[in-house]
Amino acid sequence: MSSLRSVICIVAIISKTCSPRSMKSHGTSGTLVDFTDPKVQGHLDALVRLAQSCVIKVRATPKDVRAYFTNSSPLSRSGQCFAACMLEQSDVINHGKINRELLIHQASLVNGKNSRVVRKLNSISRVCLDTIDGMSDRCQLASTYNDCLNENMMEFAFPLDIAEEAVRKMPFHLIQPNLPQELRASRY
Template identity: 90%
Template sequence: MYLLRAIALCVFPLAMAFHNHGSSGTLVDFSDPKVQGHLDALVRLAQSCVIKVRATPKDVRAYFTNSAPVTRSGQCFAACMLEQSDIINHGKVNRELLIHQASLVNGKNSRVVRKLNSISRLCLDSIEGMSDRCQLASTYNDCLNENMLEFAFPLDIAEEAVRKMPFHLIQPNLPQEMRTY
């Protein structure tokens, strides 16, 4: 997320680029350059974070499937993603940037942006008084995910992102069949 970094890497702008169409499920338009650009940038950011925090496939899968992390490295992976995207900086959430990035994909007055605006405020309460950077980022991210379920990443996108991670660089003896799990 980040104007290149800021625009491209925010998890929510990408997740919210996938519009839910009622009973037909989630429609992903991979031909949309905005969607592809956000996805590519998000994957690059995630690859960097995998190496920095030694995240496991399970950690990354939890993040990309909007599940709460169950390990410390999973929490720190969330922190890395949000910090590198400038959504969290020195333990402070930059709601304005999060909302701005979502509006770039969805439009300033879209339902997504209006909902994110109110939910992101609510989620600030969930991190009040936290000082541990991994716990703070993970808790904030989990709150957003729990309250914006309709905008979750499609499973195929999550699985593709996990397959692109450089787990072999941090776990060189990991058997090939385990690298995607």
């Protein structure tokens, strides 16, 4: 995604906690993500590589990836498992357990410990734990937790143009080798 005109933090993509409006830097408060920050671009590039890996691992479709990156609930089992793969690969979920502290720590690295994003994520991530109580299916657990974060942090929704760029960067041809390039993006 190095061709993106904007960049975003790793946690913003995972938990969709940033928007173009909320990502402009305001002084030295460190409360909002600066899309022009090379450090943030590095996080984005790493996360895209992680998503590419997850597409292959779970055989995710463009529809699955688009749902994830646009804060929509997955419509398929592979979409749920894509969410699980993303959260597991980032260690936010480890052995079926949510690591809230890591999620909040990652958000604070870019947004600042006392930022609005981190304060809200701290509170909402705790509430969202209740939604997964007793779940053992890793894909359902991850998807339900991720959906809860998305529903409760809508004002930090992931920018659509960046989400669409992420979808275009995925290696769908590796799991659907006979599908022509122009049909891969539009078919789903």
